[in-house]
Amino acid sequence: MASKLGVSIVAVLATSVGVMLALALGLISLSIAAGIFLVLLVAMLVFHGAAMDFTSGLSDSEAFQKAVEEKEQREAEHEEWEKEYWGEHHPDYQGEEHH
Structure with a gap:
């Protein structure tokens, strides 16, 4: 550089x-x-x-790893929210896709 x-x-x-x-x-x-x-x-x-x-x-690899971890955390939070939401509205929901 x-x-x-x-x-x-x-x-x-x-x-x-x-x-x-x-x-x-x-x-x-x-x-x-x-x-x-x-x-x-x-x-x-x-x-x-x-x-x-x-x-x-951060170095490129550290920044990439941090971005991957943040993405995985957001996905896990969304999955948790989805289970709570569908659990309230559809008690038989087990985590499968509802589209």
């Missing part, structure tokens, strides 16, 4: 130098340069945010 961040920093710096050089030589207008810098700023913020989310949270 660090190497990707380093590559992106080098790319942003190279682009910035290129834009400033083109601006100094009069090849582009100030508004175009400002637009390019704005796009670079947004891209850096988005990339940095994605990198922070990736590195500060």
Whole structure:
């Protein structure tokens, strides 16, 4: 992850130098340069945010395992609710599907 961040920093710096050089030589207008810098700023913020989310949270396998456990818990709670609901309305209900 660090190497990707380093590559992106080098790319942003190279682009910035290129834009400033083109601006100094009069090849582009100030508004175009400002637009390019704005796009670079947004891209850096988005990339940095994605990198922070990736590195500060759980690893992919831990996050997946946690999601699976939460899903199984929700399914178990729904099954429990379904048994209670059908038990009240249909005393002969044993947990089979009613669709």
